[in-house]
Amino acid sequence: MYISMNGELMAPEEARLSPFEHGYMYGLGVFETLRVYKGYPFLYKDHLKRLSEGIKEIGIDTEITEQYFYEEIERVVKANEWLDAYVRFNVSAGEGPLGLPVESYTDPQTIIYTKPLQEKAMPVEKQAVTLTLRRNSPEGDIRLKSHHFLNNILGKKELKNRADVEGIFLTDEGHVAEGIVSNIFWVKNGELYTPTINTGILNGVTRQYILRLANELNIPVHEGYFSKEELQAADMAFITNSIQEIVPLSAVDDISYESPATSLIAELQAEYKRHRFYLSSYKELTGKKGNANDMEK
Incomplete structure (x- = not known):
């Protein structure tokens, strides 16, 4: 299984986060969960719009382009050889000092998690x-x-x-x-x-x-x-x-x-x-x- 961390494909056990990561310390992070059907991320533009609005709201100074969002999801799903998948696109504030800063975060951490999904496993009612x-x-x-x-x-x-x-x-x-x-x-x-x-x-x-x-x-x-x-x-x-x-x-x-x-x-x-x-x-x-x-x- 592969995840993407800051644009780099890796096994989950290889990923490392700083103990001073403010997504962990203070909950400063946003994410989107979306579903990929036969390799296509349904409503991905709407998910990216909400993600971008959340990033701005919590003070993360970064921009995720539509091309990067789409292609990075595609890359992770393909690396795992899954056509139908759950995707979580996570952006957290990044490393910072102890205490509650008011300045913008300029070095966020981006992680894309995926797992395979089968339609027959979804609830009918x-x-x-x-x-x-x-x-x-x-x-x-x-x-x-x-x-x-x-x-x-x-x-x-x-x-x-x-x-x-x-x-x-x-x-x-x-x-x-x-x-x-x-x-x-x-x-x-x-x-x-x-x-x-x-x-x-x-x-x-x-x-x-x-x-x-x-x-x-x-x-x-x-x-x-x-x-x-x-x-x-x-x-x-x-x-x-x-x-x-x-x-x-x-x-x-x-x-x-x-x-x-x-x-x-x-x-x-x-x-x-x-x-x-x-x-x-x-x-x-x-x-x-x-x-x-x-x-x-």
Whole structure:
């Protein structure tokens, strides 16, 4: 197995980080997880945009070009001889003195991790459980995909590692927020609902894709502040992330949903499958549904 560290391919056991690495000491780092399909990194431009915004927000003075981002992911995946893979592109602040500096970091550490994925290993359906632990507020104005994952880990511990269940966070005010590693959507009377990013959730790349796709398919969308009871009153619901894609929920707590086999969820899943072999950004959606030939582009 190979990783990429600062542009150099190496075995994981060869990688070294300074004990003064501020990504380790203070959690100053951001990352993106994305999925590669037959060698193609789906929605890579959107992942790079969010990564670049996070880098700037935490004060790392560097630029990752689109060409480098794409080619380095491709290089690591090819080195491991994987066509379908999970990729984590991680950028941390780099080495610094003890204490909390206000100056920009100029020598960040970039690590690309990968592992093989098989579609048959992805969940077809999950249950959801409302967590008693509340979603913490973002560290800054918006939630970054950063190294600050304690809230997520404590939520996962509350579930006791149940792989078939996703935990759903509520905000301190009692509004539906997001899953431990996902965004959440639900359907009521043919219309789509999802929490607003003003609740403090991560603006997931797959979330942004779904919102644009729904608009192109003329599906009404409502972003807002919603109660747990409104979620439970839905006709059906699903969660999204860049690795598991679109996963229908069979139930939230003790409230069951109808089967999504011939539903709006199935329509979104079908479009996702058509796009994932060639779409570099959700902004490229044109309103025209894909076709079988698109899968080979």
